[in-house]
Amino acid sequence: MSEPAVSAPSAQPPERDHALLLLEEMFRIRRFEEKAAETYQAGKIRGFLHLYIGEEAVAVGAMQALTGDDAIVATYRDHGHALARGMPPGALMAEMYGKANGCSRGRGGSMHFFDASRRFYGGYAIVSGGLPIAVGLALADKMRGLNRVTACFFGEGAVAEGEFHESLNLAELWQLPVLFLCENNLYAMGTALERSESETRIAVKAASYRVPSETVDGMDVLAVEAATRAAAGAVRGGSGPRLLEFETYRFRAHSMSDPDLYRAKEEIERWKERDPITLFEERLRGWGLLTDDEQAAIDERVGAFIDVAVAEAEAGPWEAVEDLERYVMSE
Amino acid sequence: MSEPAVSAPSAQPPERDHALLLLEEMFRIRRFEEKAAETYQAGKIRGFLHLYIGEEAVAVGAMQALTGDDAIVATYRDHGHALARGMPPGALMAEMYGKANGCSRGRGGSMHFFDASRRFYGGYAIVSGGLPIAVGLALADKMRGLNRVTACFFGEGAVAEGEFHESLNLAELWQLPVLFLCENNLYAMGTALERSESETRIAVKAASYRVPSETVDGMDVLAVEAATRAAAGAVRGGSGPRLLEFETYRFRAHSMSDPDLYRAKEEIERWKERDPITLFEERLRGWGLLTDDEQAAIDERVGAFIDVAVAEAEAGPWEAVEDLERYVMSE
Amino acid sequence: MQRMTYREAVRSALREALAADPSVFLMGEDVGRYGGAFAVSHGLLAEFGEERVRDTPLSESTFVGAGIGAALNGMRPIVEVMTVNFSLLAMDQVLNNAATLRYMSGGQFNIPLVVRMATGGGRQLAAQHSHSLEGWYAHIPGIRVLAPATVADARGMLLAALREPDPVFIFEHATLYPMEDEIDERAGACDIRCAAVRREGTDVTLVASGGSLPKAMTAAETLADEGVQAEVIDLRTLRPLDMETVVASVVKTHRAVIVDEAWRTGSLAGEVSAQIMERAFNALDWPVQRVCGAEVPTPYAKHMEDAALPRAETVVETVREMVR
Amino acid sequence: MQRMTYREAVRSALREALAADPSVFLMGEDVGRYGGAFAVSHGLLAEFGEERVRDTPLSESTFVGAGIGAALNGMRPIVEVMTVNFSLLAMDQVLNNAATLRYMSGGQFNIPLVVRMATGGGRQLAAQHSHSLEGWYAHIPGIRVLAPATVADARGMLLAALREPDPVFIFEHATLYPMEDEIDERAGACDIRCAAVRREGTDVTLVASGGSLPKAMTAAETLADEGVQAEVIDLRTLRPLDMETVVASVVKTHRAVIVDEAWRTGSLAGEVSAQIMERAFNALDWPVQRVCGAEVPTPYAKHMEDAALPRAETVVETVREMVR
Ligand SMILES: Cc1ncc(C[n+]2csc(CCOP(=O)(O)OP(=O)(O)O)c2C)c(N)n1
Ligand SMILES: Cc1ncc(C[n+]2csc(CCOP(=O)(O)OP(=O)(O)O)c2C)c(N)n1
Numbered sequence A, B: 001m002s003e004p005a006v007s008a009p010s011a012q013p014p015e016r017d018h019a020l021l022l023l024e025e026m027f028r029i030r031r032f033e034e035k036a037a038e039t040y041q042a043g044k045i046r047g048f049l050h051l052y053i054g055e056e057a058v059a060v061g062a063m064q065a066l067t068g069d070d071a072i073v074a075t076y077r078d079h080g081h082a083l084a085r086g087m088p089p090g091a092l093m094a095e096m097y098g099k100a101n102g103c104s105r106g107r108g109g110s111m112h113f114f115d116a117s118r119r120f121y122g123g124y125a126i127v128s129g130g131l132p133i134a135v136g137l138a139l140a141d142k143m144r145g146l147n148r149v150t151a152c153f154f155g156e157g158a159v160a161e162g163e164f165h166e167s168l169n170l171a172e173l174w175q176l177p178v179l180f181l182c183e184n185n186l187y188a189m190g191t192a193l194e195r196s197e198s199e200t201r202i203a204v205k206a207a208s209y210r211v212p213s214e215t216v217d218g219m220d221v222l223a224v225e226a227a228t229r230a231a232a233g234a235v236r237g238g239s240g241p242r243l244l245e246f247e248t249y250r251f252r253a254h255s256m257s258d259p260d261l262y263r264a265k266e267e268i269e270r271w272k273e274r275d276p277i278t279l280f281e282e283r284l285r286g287w288g289l290l291t292d293d294e295q296a297a298i299d300e301r302v303g304a305f306i307d308v309a310v311a312e313a314e315a316g317p318w319e320a321v322e323d324l325e326r327y328v329m330s331e
Numbered sequence C, D: 001m002q003r004m005t006y007r008e009a010v011r012s013a014l015r016e017a018l019a020a021d022p023s024v025f026l027m028g029e030d031v032g033r034y035g036g037a038f039a040v041s042h043g044l045l046a047e048f049g050e051e052r053v054r055d056t057p058l059s060e061s062t063f064v065g066a067g068i069g070a071a072l073n074g075m076r077p078i079v080e081v082m083t084v085n086f087s088l089l090a091m092d093q094v095l096n097n098a099a100t101l102r103y104m105s106g107g108q109f110n111i112p113l114v115v116r117m118a119t120g121g122g123r124q125l126a127a128q129h130s131h132s133l134e135g136w137y138a139h140i141p142g143i144r145v146l147a148p149a150t151v152a153d154a155r156g157m158l159l160a161a162l163r164e165p166d167p168v169f170i171f172e173h174a175t176l177y178p179m180e181d182e183i184d185e186r187a188g189a190c191d192i193r194c195a196a197v198r199r200e201g202t203d204v205t206l207v208a209s210g211g212s213l214p215k216a217m218t219a220a221e222t223l224a225d226e227g228v229q230a231e232v233i234d235l236r237t238l239r240p241l242d243m244e245t246v247v248a249s250v251v252k253t254h255r256a257v258i259v260d261e262a263w264r265t266g267s268l269a270g271e272v273s274a275q276i277m278e279r280a281f282n283a284l285d286w287p288v289q290r291v292c293g294a295e296v297p298t299p300y301a302k303h304m305e306d307a308a309l310p311r312a313e314t315v316v317e318t319v320r321e322m323v324r
């Protein structure tokens, strides 16, 4: 049972194409979120909107370690995970517009993206509510003899809920292939981790269920990818669940309605200096893997990527009100 | 944060009168429970009946370390705790008869004994349901500046419930005077601890909340008393909650309706050799603190004690049916 | 035909399902080694092994949620929540996940999950162990709620539930487990869409379900001796409600009494009463009456609990008033 | 008199109670640093400090249970469960402890606890964040359930709840927080036993509460233009129900429509409908009607959510049918 320790920045330069892919995926999320915020201000997106800005390295790095056969369980802060999983941006933007071409036919909105074809089992808006679901998905894989991993993302705030305790115990007790991925951005809405947990080291908590865990620098996409590959490999190997704690930070408020009065501006600024995208760009340039031309090309491709998303959302049809009761039960 | 380790049998002979008191109290519980079982067979007690036989040293030893100002929270297996707390046996037996002179006016039955005058906040029949209540009782004491301990008894089965996790965290986070007393009798109905917990060392679990804990031989009444005195003292000293795990065993089935098919006869026999009452008697005789005459005197007093209980229960009146809705709300 | 108890009928359906479909498995507290708190699953662990008959820790919210997850991923879980009283700990998983995932995903997922639990009072188990919360479950869109009241239904409804693509919650009234009857042990799934007329009558309609059905039947017999022919309807499925059968009867009898063990205020009996008025107002000669549980936490003492629960005599007295 | 929002009215009651009684404290998720998910407790942490305004971890079952325990031991806790949707995680503590301890102990204990929570839909928060479960709470003996629908009640009912010896659950409809009105900021506790006639009328009785009241009032205005005088009753207290006020109105108008945001089947509207029939059957010219939420998990898209929730127009159309 490993003790928490921030993993040192991966020294090895990554393979070039792969590195640029990671960068572009993080970029996509950043721009997608900025556009979502802008569109929200314009009143085209309503309800709750939780941005992933600042945490891109976690979803992007972790998703690289998973195969198309693996399952994903996310939270209401699910845009980054959906994009990193390869869900078409138009289907996501359209979902936030409440259109019928949305990934949940406009019924779920920002907090509830789903994609059966990619085994994206959805964003769960009740904190900790997705953990038992992940345990069950993994139980089914184990009983069916399928060698697949169920990756369950959740925030550090969920750790205080009873379901975290029950789920880690059951997953370990039954040796289920669950990869628990804790996004520790230090706050649950306005409540700082040290004001909600008597023991703030989540790795120590995992150990009390005999679940091996590791604390990872969530601002280093390569570290996230490497740690997730190792953990996912162990889970795939049948040695039961693993937990990874990613130390990260949300650069924006909890949601669009959060005045963000509980964080010191300096703290936010300090973390912004560790912007996962800028950090990675600098390292890539240092390794000579990123040129201005490539940077420009990426910007352009991502810009087009976002334009397509908005265009599809704008052009999408509204679900017919007559279909209000459709999908409550199977036909 | 202490590691689990069965405490060595207390070598020091106890003060004589105190020793005989402990013995007599354990005896009272044993006989009371045997009488309850007999009365149940006779159909005078109905519903669920969970006997404390085999676990007497825990309630008796622990209760010695608590003052009348401290609060008690128990489970549905609450007879031993109620007796050790000094509740009149007649009020308990009458409660099980469903009489108006019962400690809960016949409304609670065996699982729900209450006594406001002794700060006995009741037996809770939803596993783990009493823990949050104990946390709240302790919160009130702390906020009111009262230096009192809230002792919360629960079985090891409750450890799997989310409320155990939430309650230990909150008690430690807010440094509340809660003394968590886990009666580890190895089984939750028919489910053995190792088949319900990935980590069976409850002390290790407590450590993951930074709650200091100790594992104690629950068959040694002196060890239980000593450990509880130390822990209660620490809690009273304002250093936050403590958890004690008492290793014990129930000699009877879970309840009167339990066929007890899940335990090996040999295992039960082995534990019966560690009967807390016989063990203590032998040690007292070894120390020359118990003579045949005293033994006989104790038997006699306890016999009378039980007779009074039954007589009061038999003689007690039935609550008037017209009072069915009384006590739902305050008048 | 074979004589068996309600308990054995549930067990026979479980055994049949486990034997027939490898994706079916049973999970819950003490369903294995202990043999089930009500001995329903007795023997199944020995027969099907630990993989198929799973004892869970005391973690209601998580094993119910795990049942949802397993159902989402190709399995056919049967989750036993020992009693409805403990299901409160899993209520979030029921209402926010089991009932919503299909809809929220725009129909991409469905949850073929069966959850069984014992319900009701009448055994002197006091306030925390005697709840009748079927009415709460019947309020939830996205799930089906069944209440087998006969030995045949105890078996047939479970087999039928296992064919549904969506979550089905089955409430087994704890007082019914020892009830015996002759049933066709080879009969498969039965209908779970319709209520059933358990006794024909012309003067008044008694609507009941689960543990209240025997009380309604007893009342009907007493009334028959007094020359009052009561028609007794067993709702069987509490969500969706089959009001057609109920309304058809009331249109014939012009009077209705609903028997429901739950607390009166906010009970399913109130819903049925309101729907009868909405659909058969002009056919009513008398306001629909309800015989429900008293609005108190269930007391332990027998005479107090008896006073708190609906009784056949109360039903009889209520009807006498109506047909005078 | 002073003009303030519903949000400010709740805050003023909280501030007054915290200032007046040292045993009062506020506890819940983000009530402190964040200022409350709905900014209700904004500023109270600065004013009363961390001891009296306590941010809790995400542990609904335990902080609600802790509220019960603190109330049992001399304190006067006000627990804020951010929204009713999350209260499902604490349902066991509510039903099995808060509602039963006084009764199970034969009256030895009582629980002066106030639990506040936001409720309802209408803000495009989708299926897991739009529940209206007041009806479930109103089913529970042993607790009081309040639903303030006006700015004055938002303040007065909370102050009144703090004088009750037993648990009181207050449901604040999230869409009402910005609502403004002139109220007497020095007015203390108000009555919490009676329903209120918010508008007098002679032709039909509209029964509503909480977030449904504004819809009923709007409908009444539209109907007035058509010459139909609707009497609007605000239930105010959902448990116990003040049916006298409702029945008195129906006896006068002979018609009633109940507006309730909850899913129709098993809604409190069904209970009110059934009780009106039980108590005023002969006064009814028309079956009591209900305008409730559609039986679907609340969808996100605005046009879909609008179709799922009760609307003033639907109430108007329903009444037109009845008075034709
Ligand atoms: C059970 C429950 N309680 C409260 C909330 C309200 N809420 C939504 S997000 C949130 C904070 C969760 O923080 P964390 O788990 O750290 O995730 P993050 O938002 O930081 O990604 C809260 C309290 C909720 N959705 N569910
Ligand atoms: C939440 C809940 N789930 C299930 C039950 C049924 N039940 C009653 S006692 C019990 C076993 C509890 O075991 P433990 O906590 O070890 O206490 P013990 O009976 O051994 O003293 C169970 C499963 C319950 N009462 N509450």
Ligand SMILES: [Mg+2]
Pocket: A155, A156, A157, A183, A184, A185, A186, A187, A188, A189
């Ligand atoms: Mg967080």
Ligand SMILES: [Mg+2]
Pocket: B155, B156, B157, B183, B184, B185, B186, B187, B188, B189
């Ligand atoms: Mg035990």
